[in-house]
Amino acid sequence: MSRSAHPAGPRHADVLPEGHYTAPPTDLNALDSKVWAQTVTRTTDGVVSVGDIDVKKLAEEFGTPAYFIDEADFRARARAWRTAFGEDADVFYAGKAFLSRAVVRWLHEEGLNLDVCSGGELTTALSAGMPADRIAFHGNNKSTEEITEAISRGVGRIVLDSFQEIVRVAHIAQSLGKRQRVQIRVTVGVEAHTHEFIATAHEDQKFGIGLADGQAAEAVRRALALDGLELIGIHSHIGSQIFDMAGFEVAARRVVKLLAEIRDEHGVELPEIDLGGGLGIAYTSEDDPSEPHEIAKALHEIVTRECESAKLRTPRISVEPGRAIVGPTAFTLYEVGTIKPLDGLRTYVSVDGGMSDNIRTALYDAEYTVSLVSRVSEAEPMLVRVVGKHCESGDIVVRDAFLPADVAPGDLIAVPATGAYCRSMASNYNHALRPPVVAVRDGEARVIVRRETEEDLLRLDVG
Ligand SMILES: *Cc1c(COP(=O)(O)O)cnc(C)c1O
Secondary structure (H helix, E strand, O other), X not given: OOOOOOXXXXXXXXXXXXXXXXXXXXXXXXXXXXXXXXXXXEOOOOOEEEOOXXXXXXXXXXXXXXXXXXXXXHHHHHHHHHHHHOOOEEEEEEHHHOOOHHHHHHHHHOOOEEEEOOHHHHHHHHHOOXXXXXXXXXXXXOOHHHHHHHHHHOOOEEEEOOHHHHHHHHHHHHHOOOOEEEEEEEEOOOEEEEOEEEOOOOOOOOOOEEOOOOHHHHHHHHHHOOOOEEEEEEEOOOEEEEOXXXXXXXXXXXXXXXXXXXXXXXXXXXXXXXXXXXXXXXXXXXXXXOOHHHHHHHHHHHHHHHHHHOOOOOOEEEEOOOHHHHHHHEEEEEEEEEEEEEOOOEEEEEEOOOOOOOXXXXXXOOOOOOEEXXXXXXXXXXXXXXXXXXXXXXXXXXXEEEEEOOOOOOOEEEEEOOOOOOHHHOOOHHHOOOOOEEEEEOOEEEEEEOOOOHHHHHHHOOO
């Protein structure tokens, strides 16, 4: 359970039983549009392309492994969220999923706001011109320096995560002569992952202040009493890779109940409610995520209904999708290096990256698919495990998938849906050089985060 509570991962119990795998797809050359970015297609010569550039050219120019992000798709998804939620709601992109200055500019241009949860993310956002008042600052242990920087730069809101932080933020704001807009993050006793949610989850996690035992009401009391704070709302984030809206339904009901209690006790109706992120994407063809307009409609209805029955004005809603925007827009391109067939079991296909560019499989038993992208093949399907080049047997990129049996060293293979929590969680394990992120759009490719070099490694190692 502790692992599954991590905001970036799916429910641990999603792991397929040992030896289980789904049947091979009927056509190994087909690209399921559910898992691939919008402009990904196979050209007439059988090579896969994105943004009108084929992957062989991309590999030649940028090397492998590399992440390729479909800029048009990213913008379209951001816009779809923005449009679906409309003018009386705010969409905060969760920067931790993947953040770079280009991405910040795209978000800004498409009218989205931005969540950050560290000084580094804040600096990235500000340096790319995101207006401070459209930034929300999260985290369960923000440093004094981070809080000071956030307040003096004028961030739109700080999400308070603990009793200590209520006092800390109020004190720093006051000493800067400011009144900081804040929300209080509560844990509503709901834990949602994929197709299941638990309405009576233990609030046994590091984030937020518990609702059940009156702690949240006490936090509100304290925040309202402090001059340095302007309490604008309540925040709740219930899980990750969620497909079922029932968890949000229970969370919203509990948050609205708190809003009603606040009105009854203090005579104030807090104007905002933030329902967090966590909406699921298709990593494999088995997953069926909802569209942003369906999610927006469901959330609006839930909040409106609950507020009507509590006789409250409907607050302004915010949501914080990270994965649902960036996840499907990128794939990782690898070159096959070695192949190890184990008769009757599976074939290990080793690529030139691994757990340093995608830790999610090792960390959360996340599922991915893989395709041969440098050519088509009519060979029989072969059960494979795609593994990296790290000194670790848990270095698995794709646990169970099918590739054509004639896959060979030098072939390019790609893993789709790696836009979220792959580059942002990448490491230098074994002194791997973290791959670049290349944005592709309308026949043009542009590095937005360059590949690390050995000089980068040695620069930090002062000898
Ligand atoms: C991680 C996180 C998100 C984004 O989660 P996704 O699963 O990427 O949508 C949003 N809000 C908060 C507070 C988070 O911690």
